[in-house]
Amino acid sequence: QVQLQQWGAGLLKPSDTLSLTCGVYGGSFSGYTWSWIRQPPGRALEWVGQVDQSGSTSSKSSLQSRITMSIDPSKTQFSLKLSSVTAADTAVYYCARMLQRSLSMDVWAKGTRVTVSS
């Protein structure tokens, strides 16, 4: 059964770069889109972006200028970098596997709490 495990720094200072990696274990890496979602404190989930196996990316328009996503099929990992973070980027970040046909996310990691504070 496929599992996602994510890791990265949980405490950042303003202007730092957020960096998270998600490992895919126990299942196929191809044929899916790999997504990032976040949930700010007390707020709704928010789609951050996604990357497919070819490395093609899509991201939330308000984050596009600061976001970099990549994929490494040889390691079955994908990554998110968000530059110049502010307090508004404080959230629990999740990585998830997205089914390309239904755009539903059938496997999620438990999430990483990222706090941006001076």
Add this chain to the structure above:
Amino acid sequence: QSALTQPASVSASPGQSISISCTGTIRDVGTYDLVSWYRHHPDKAPQLLIYEVSERPSGVSDRFSGSKSGNTASLTISGLQAEDEADYFCCAYASGSDFVVFGGGTKLTVL
């Protein structure tokens, strides 16, 4: 403000049935049958319950069902159990550059 509107909370007793609505617009729920529902227990990974409005992944209980009418999708949970106490959120495809939108989430309390 979320793109999709859900009630903030709902409560019911074990064994009862509840429905959670997810209201969008013609840009998302009203046009595309790409609505999914998730259950999220605190500090755990969210779980996919329903995809494509009413399809259930293998392994998900048939107590969970989905439907759609116009711009509103709904999740119905029958035979409520204590383990159903969680946050539920909907997700939909939307036309435009930000094509994945979420609801604000609904906290289900099993009394």
